[in-house]
Amino acid sequence: MKILTHAVVLDDHRLFADSFALLLQRFGAFDAVSSFSKVDEFIDFLRSFGNQKLYVFLDYYLPETNGLSILTDIKRLNNQAKIVFITSAIAPAVIRNILRYKPHGILSKSADIQDFIMCLEAIERGREYIDPQFEPFVMQRGERVVTFTPREIELLKYFSQGNSIAETAAKTFLSPHTIVAHRRKMMAKANCHTIAEMLTYAQKNHLI
């Protein structure tokens, strides 16, 4: 299979980004491969690249942000880009989150070359590719995803740092009642019954 296009890798783990770019090169399907480990540089590249056909291999975990939040940027700068998530995540909520954005492909870092080839082939044929191990997380119709509001996540961070309700209230200039209300709502959403469980949930799903 020969895909006459450019491929670009974005992963904050430089060693992975460079190695994987090498693998893409060696694989021979692309006519050029670039790798980035800094979001800024990647965005600069996109800007200069213009609206040509392009493959983007994206990591979900990026420092300070995540792969999803730059998806809008990518789509704005290049509406032809084929976007493939390469993720080490296994937390259902994270996978669901990624799937919600309907990328062209999603591959686990535990995948092998064979999976990778299948992914490319599917996309070239205009279909999407979802790593088989993520199939169970494809949303059923009517199913709701648990999401957290910015405020909730902010408060969660305070709790994770050892702040009590009263301390959090003081630091956010809110009433302790409000903190209780938020906290209660979060725990109801995530179906947790102790703050310990809530924090485990938050960590697992990379909310904080």
Place this chain on the structure above:
Amino acid sequence: MKILTHAVVLDDHRLFADSFALLLQRFGAFDAVSSFSKVDEFIDFLRSFGNQKLYVFLDYYLPETNGLSILTDIKRLNNQAKIVFITSAIAPAVIRNILRYKPHGILSKSADIQDFIMCLEAIERGREYIDPQFEPFVMQRGERVVTFTPREIELLKYFSQGNSIAETAAKTFLSPHTIVAHRRKMMAKANCHTIAEMLTYAQKNHLI
């Protein structure tokens, strides 16, 4: 630099293991490179390889276990092996844990090729290499590492699953007083003041 020896990569992320192995090959310092993503297969390889000179590039995060627990196996099977940790961890406790085992090298996955070369050169000269970003975690003399006992970790798991002190006591057939005592001890060790902070700590340091 030409190192006439075999190199082997162990990382459960196949895509990384394979890509990185390719990078090692391309780099040209080794006369052969193998990659594994399953611990069993890796151990089998070690057994058959015998006690020859060897470079091992090891991930810390492995499913069901971690890179440290197989260190003893590696040393038993090959006392000449140069062991380099390639890790995505940044949690101080995890890094300290790795450093305690005195590997020949430790490199962050965020390192670049230049860092990698420096690592190899240092080891070839008989010295150890520690990623500069991990320097702060090198233990000072007299410094204590925070460790958790098996019982403590067991209880931590109960808490992470939403069990209260009373519930945990019931499930472990212990007195609630005992649970309180353990809990208190852990929190003192980790310098946490709420169970929320404790659970965040536990997650960050991959205790549970």
Place this chain on the structure above:
DNA sequence: CAAAGCATAGCATGTTTTTGTTATTTTCTC
């Protein structure tokens, strides 16, 4: 624009956790 969801706030009550302090038995480790 209406409905839904978000952020805010309140009160009351019973439960749970945290903290200060102490102590015995068992199990490693040198």
Place this chain on the structure above:
DNA sequence: GAGAAAATAACAAAAACATGCTATGCTTTG
């Protein structure tokens, strides 16, 4: 086999939390 560390257990007071219920103004979005 002595000493250290771990696991066990207890009591009591103070602080914090969970949960029952209600309610209002503000955004966002179909």
